[in-house]
Amino acid sequence: MNILLQWAPFMPTAASHNAPNVDNLYGFIFWLSVVFFILVIGPGAWFVYKYRLKKGEEHQPTPRITHHLGLELTWSVIPLLLCVVIAVWGFWDFMALGVAPADTEDIFVTGYKWGWRFEHRDGTKELNELHLPEGKKVKLVMTGEDVIHSFFVPDFRVKADLPPGRYTSLWFEPIGVGEHQVFCTEYCGDGHSGMLAKIIVMPKDKYAEWLRVGTPLGPGETLEDRGKKLYSDKGCLTCHSVDGSRLTGPSFKGIFGNPQPLADGASVNVDENFIRESILNPQAKVAQGYSPIMPSYQGSLKEMDLNALTAYIKSLK
Ligand code: HEC
Ligand SMILES: [Cu+2]
Structure with a gap:
């Protein structure tokens, strides 16, 4: 109930600059669909009930209506305009996400069967874990080592394929500290479902310290x-x-x-x-x-x- 009353329902935590953009367009399309569902199915269902064949009535042949210009223009032009709005809006967000700003923290990502390797600017490498500074723009420069993988972070609302032999990139600004799940969304063989990684967003100063010192020992780890x-x-x-x-x-x-x-x-x-x-x-x-x-x-x-x-x-x- 509560979730339906949200502007963009069924969405995971929003933790990047891009999340509101995706959620707004998604919310718009979702509620537009709800409205048109009611507009089309509602009267349809009502007519089925109202003009049903009642007991003792004879079946009446419908009068033959060939066309109605005004009605046809209305139901063509309004959806056309709505589709144009959605296309332009989507393209706008797509462009903004496709072109990274100049002042990003660049990180190299390699997807392989079956895991993720990350390399920070200073040479620090990580396996299936990526530490990031909060509130700093990050650009991932990615490639696949063997087959196509796809890097998907639902909380950040970003996703891109990693074809072997060339680079693709993604950029985003993480908002708020926390942990976020990474999935591979391109079926890449046996271990595909286990091809997971964790993104750990830390405050900027903690990140700088982490880059210098490394991950502290876990509980019980010697x-x-x-x-x-x-x-x-x-x-x-x-x-x-x-x-x-x-x-x-x-x-x-x-x-x-x-x-x-x-x-x-x-x-x-x-x-x-x-x-x-x-x-x-x-x-x-x-x-x-x-x-x-x-x-x-x-x-x-x-x-x-x-x-x-x-x-x-x-x-x-
Ligand atoms: C490409 C092969 C290679 C890799 C990878 C490598 N080493 Fe070595 N390492 C050698 C060779 C060959 C020697 C002996 C020659 C020398 O001392 O340079 C050596 C010598 C050493 C020595 C001196 C040991 C002795 O008895 O003299 C230590 C300690 C050492 N490596 C540690 C490491 C550690 C720790 C890593 C991983 C972080 C590592 N090595 C990775 C090839 C390698
Ligand atoms: Cu994969």
């Missing part, structure tokens, strides 16, 4: 847990094992506290500082018997991430 997660999220696992086996790089198992021979013949004790340096500036001290091919993680790991990875490596006795 530094080692976080380190283990980063070990796989950041791809360390492609070159470093944790069971002693040799991959492209040395295994992390049992290295902490032990000497590491270096390529130049010297030796270094594996402590917190050596681990930190190895991650941020891997070529400074190259382990003996390995090629200096590890990429630097300067800028893509936060202070806490370094602590977490160190704690994790330390725990691998």
